[in-house]
Amino acid sequence: MANIDKHPAGSFCWIELATTDQNEAKKFYTSLFGWSVNDNPMGPGEFYSIFQLKGRDAAAGYTLRKDQRDRGVPVHWSLYISVEDADQAVAKAKQAGGSILMPAFDVMDVGRMAVIHDPTGAVFCMWQAKKSQGIGVAGEDNALCWADLSTPDPARAQKFYSDVFGWRLDKSERDNSGYMHIKNGEQHIGGILPVAHRDPKSPAHWLIYIQVADVDAAVAKAKQLGGKTLMPPQSIEGVGTWSVLADPQGAVFSVFKSAR
Numbered sequence: 637m638a639n640i641d642k643h644p645a646g647s648f649c650w651i652e653l654a655t656t657d658q659n660e661a662k663k664f665y666t667s668l669f670g671w672s673v674n675d676n677p678m679g680p681g682e683f684y685s686i687f688q689l690k691g692r693d694a695a696a697g698y699t700l701r702k703d704q705r706d707r708g709v710p711v712h713w714s715l716y717i718s719v720e721d722a723d724q725a726v727a728k729a730k731q732a733g734g735s736i737l738m739p740a741f742d743v744m745d746v747g748r749m750a751v752i753h754d755p756t757g758a759v760f761c762m763w764q765a766k767k768s769q770g771i772g773v774a775g776e777d778n779a780l781c782w783a784d785l786s787t788p789d790p791a792r793a794q795k796f797y798s799d800v801f802g803w804r805l806d807k808s809e810r811d812n813s814g815y816m817h818i819k820n821g822e823q824h825i826g827g828i829l830p831v832a833h834r835d836p837k838s839p840a841h842w843l844i845y846i847q848v849a850d851v852d853a854a855v856a857k858a859k860q861l862g863g864k865t866l867m868p869p870q871s872i873e874g875v876g877t878w879s880v881l882a883d884p885q886g887a888v889f890s891v892f893k894s895a896r
Contacts, residue, residue, distance in 0.1 A: 638775040639692060642765070643718040646801040646820040648783050649763050649770035650716035651844050653697035654709070655885045658685060661697055664861050664883050668854065669778040669846065671695070692772035694779055711887045715760050715783050715842040717801065722748040722764040725800065729754075729762075732799040733792075740764075755796050756787040757840035775847075781892060782845035783826040786834045790816060793828060793840075810874075843880070845892040851877045854891045858883075871895075 643649040655661040662673050662685055671687040671694060678684050678698070687695040700709060719725035722740035729752050730736055737759065738751035746768040751761050763770060773779045787793045794805050794816065805816040805828065814830030848854040851869045858881050859865060866888065867880035878892040 638773070640769065640772050640774055642769055643771070644821055644823075645718055645720045646803060647718050647823070648715060648780065648825055649718040649765070650761075651695045651771070651780055652714040652716065652761075653695065653712075653887055654700050654704070654714065655697055655711050655883075655887060656700055656705075657885050658683070658697060658699045660862075660884060661887075664858075664863065665695075665697070667861055668857055668863075669694075669848075671778065689773050689776065689778055693768070694771060694773055711883075711885045712841075713844050713887055713889055715844060716749070716763040716770060717760055718770070719762045719764050719801075722750050722762050725762050725764075726750045726752070729796075729800050732796045734796060734800070754787075754793060754840070756789045756793045758785060758787055758793070758842055760842055777847050777849045779847055780844060781847035781894075784843045784845070784890075785818075785826070785828045785840070786838060786843060787828065787840040788831060788834075788836070790814075790828045790831065843888065843890055845878065845890045848891045848893055851879050851891055851893050855879050855881065858891075 665671055666673055671689055674686045675683040685697045686693055726736055726740050733755040735753035737753055740748055740750040742748050745766055747766045748764040749761055753759055771780055785793060797803050804819045807816055816828040817824050818826040855865055862884035864882040866882055869877055869879040871877040874895055876892055876894040878890055880890045882888050
């Protein structure tokens with residue numbers, strides 16, 4: 637297990653669940669991943685639930701507000717990307733063709749964040765750490781290990797994210813599917829799916845991957861807990877096994893076990 641004390645700029649630093657039933661979601665994820673949970677008051681009757689893995693922050697969850705539900709915001713997992721300066725990063729995203737859903741604002745004294753729509757329609761958050769770096773654990777079962785972008789325009793997305801975060805994207809010589817690997821600095825952190833491998837009816841989105849010890853066992857447990865299997869376990873030799881699931885409220889995520 638690797639403890640994380642600081643996320644490099646451009647890395648995935650936090651995942652956050654927006655749900656319609658926070659208590660049921662807490663039961664689901666604590667049972668599925670063995671996470672513990674700390675509830676932090678946000679306001680009258682509102683709590684921000686921080687999920688922990690072995691005493692380190694791993695994820696969070698909150699209940700969708702009425703104004704979000706009224707706008708048709710679905711339950712979802714949000715992906716946060718680390719930045720050195722949120723205001724500068726927002727300006728860069730706007731210049732690169734992104735839409736600013738929420739300009740940079742302070743989250744008390746823990747950090748500064750913004751919510752961005754990339755030019756192809758996918759939503760993500762930026763995080764400038766102050767007191768909270770975000771995820772504090774990596775390379776461990778039941779922690780975030782990867783994220784994929786599903787978009788109808790991979791070339792446009794590639795230019796946007798490269799311009800904003802300095803990512804490099806490359807294709808594997810052994811893979812002719814068109815999948816592009818995202819490299820932040822010297823670390824591969826995720827990918828962009830080829831158009832042929834996505835549902836054309838699905839809006840652009842980021843999909844988070846949680847590392848597990850056994851994908852089949854995780855899928856069976858998720859089903860037992862009220863979740864749904866959206867894609868049964870699949871394997872690629874030399875890469876690993878994964879499955880796409882939805883929690884009982886409908887938030888989509890993937891579980892993954894590396895073959896390496």
